[in-house]
Amino acid sequence: MKFNTKTIHGGQHPDPATGAVMPPVYQTSTFAQKSPGVHGGYEYSRAANPTRTALENALASIENGTRGLAFSSGLAATDCVLKLLKPNDEVIAMDDLYGGTYRMFSKIYQEFGIKFHFVDMNDLDKFKSLINENTKLVWVETPTNPLMKLADIEAVAKITKEKNLLFAVDNTFATPYLQRPLDMGADIVMHSATKYLGGHSDVIAGALIVKNEQLGEKLHFAQFATGGTLGPQDSYLVLRGIKTLHLRMQRHCENGEKVANFLSNHPKVKTVYYPGLESNPFYDIAKKQMQGGFGGMVSFTFESGKKEDAIKFLESVRVFTLAESLGGVESLANHPALMTHASIPEDKRKEIGITDDLVRLSVGVEDAEDLLEDLRQALG
Numbered sequence: 251m252k253f254n255t256k257t258i259h260g261g262q263h264p265d266p267a268t269g270a271v272m273p274p275v276y277q278t279s280t281f282a283q284k285s286p287g288v289h290g291g292y293e294y295s296r297a298a299n300p301t302r303t304a305l306e307n308a309l310a311s312i313e314n315g316t317r318g319l320a321f322s323s324g325l326a327a328t329d330c331v332l333k334l335l336k337p338n339d340e341v342i343a344m345d346d347l348y349g350g351t352y353r354m355f356s357k358i359y360q361e362f363g364i365k366f367h368f369v370d371m372n373d374l375d376k377f378k379s380l381i382n383e384n385t386k387l388v389w390v391e392t393p394t395n396p397l398m399k400l401a402d403i404e405a406v407a408k409i410t411k412e413k414n415l416l417f418a419v420d421n422t423f424a425t426p427y428l429q430r431p432l433d434m435g436a437d438i439v440m441h442s443a444t445k446y447l448g449g450h451s452d453v454i455a456g457a458l459i460v461k462n463e464q465l466g467e468k469l470h471f472a473q474f475a476t477g478g479t480l481g482p483q484d485s486y487l488v489l490r491g492i493k494t495l496h497l498r499m500q501r502h503c504e505n506g507e508k509v510a511n512f513l514s515n516h517p518k519v520k521t522v523y524y525p526g527l528e529s530n531p532f533y534d535i536a537k538k539q540m541q542g543g544f545g546g547m548v549s550f551t552f553e554s555g556k557k558e559d560a561i562k563f564l565e566s567v568r569v570f571t572l573a574e575s576l577g578g579v580e581s582l583a584n585h586p587a588l589m590t591h592a593s594i595p596e597d598k599r600k601e602i603g604i605t606d607d608l609v610r611l612s613v614g615v616e617d618a619e620d621l622l623e624d625l626r627q628a629l630g
């Protein structure tokens with residue numbers, strides 16, 4: 251089955267009880283048993299719920315995995331992976347991460363005795379030099395939030411396989427429409443399904459997908475044992491979103507490229523971070539591992555370098571909405587340093603390039619002319 255068919259039919263069957271084409275929202279916590287322990291596969295909705303199962307099967311299908319797991323948020327999904335570790339284990343993570351991921355690693359799990367190293371994954375020698383006998387997990391986001399850095403998934407996977415490390419990829423920005431990390435050697439794919447998978451800014455959800463069935467069982471055990479599962483109504487919303495993922499992503503990519511090109515030619519704009527620009531340092535990796543486009547996320551800075559200019563721009567946009575989050579049908583604009591990435595200490599932010607004049611755009615699926623017109627007026 252091709253990807254565009256999988257988003258609609260992958261792992262999907264009409265409801266066995268009624269033939270309903272979309273799975274009903276099984277809004278129940280528990281299931282009747284015929285005799286103690288004798289049931290049709292469902293006993294309690296924390297363990298499994300048919301609406302969530304339908305979503306989990308769809309997730310496994312679109313990422314070319316064998317097992318999908320749906321969580322109450324993207325961070326709950328990440329949290330579940332960290333629960334595979336023990337005190338003194340070490341994690342090597344990309345140095346530009348979603349702020350909440352960085353916060354969980356540094357503020358929660360560091361306290362539990364897990365050690366984190368943050369490194370530029372394009373410096374493979376540096377990465378290799380950090381691996382020791384305690385290293386268990388490698389965590390990569392590509393493209394990253396908000397600086398759109400890429401990591402070469404195949405190159406990293408080659409090293410993690412050699413060293414027998416778990417390799418997880420946060421695939422939130424690219425989605426399986428553009429990139430399928432399990433096919434490139436990653437062990438775990440993570441999503442904030444709040445973003446492109448859900449696609450309509452109406453649900454908080456997360457996902458993990460794996461190929462290895464044993465690993466899938468371990469993660470399911472951690473999920474079941476600690477409880478960060480996605481409810482049936484929210485599972486339904488994400489499943490509904492996935493049905494149009496390929497259509498939305500096609501337009502996100504087209505609009506993203508137009509916005510990136512427009513900004514690159516604007517006199518008030520200094521740097522545009524978009525992997526689809528030939529001038530972007532990650533363009534070659536993007537060409538290799540992202541198929542069919544470069545996504546809808548575009549960040550940029552101002553020629554003046556001034557925070558006030560970024561704020562004035564964000565107060566002036568009309569079609570774009572000033573809000574956190576991304577990946578929905580509507581275009582959003584965000585100030586990472588003051589909003590999504592405020593939990594990263596200022597010196598660390600500066601060090602990795604999240605400056606006070608950096609703006610992040612989630613380019614939606616509106617008419618591109620209206621988006622460009624809005625940017626033109628807001629830049630003044």
Ligand SMILES: *Cc1c(COP(=O)(O)O)cnc(C)c1O
Pocket residue numbers: 323324325326348350351391395420422423441442443444445454455456
């Ligand atoms: C939003 C986001 C997360 C966190 O997901 P939630 O659903 O908000 O918990 C993780 N990674 C990336 C890249 C994100 O954009």
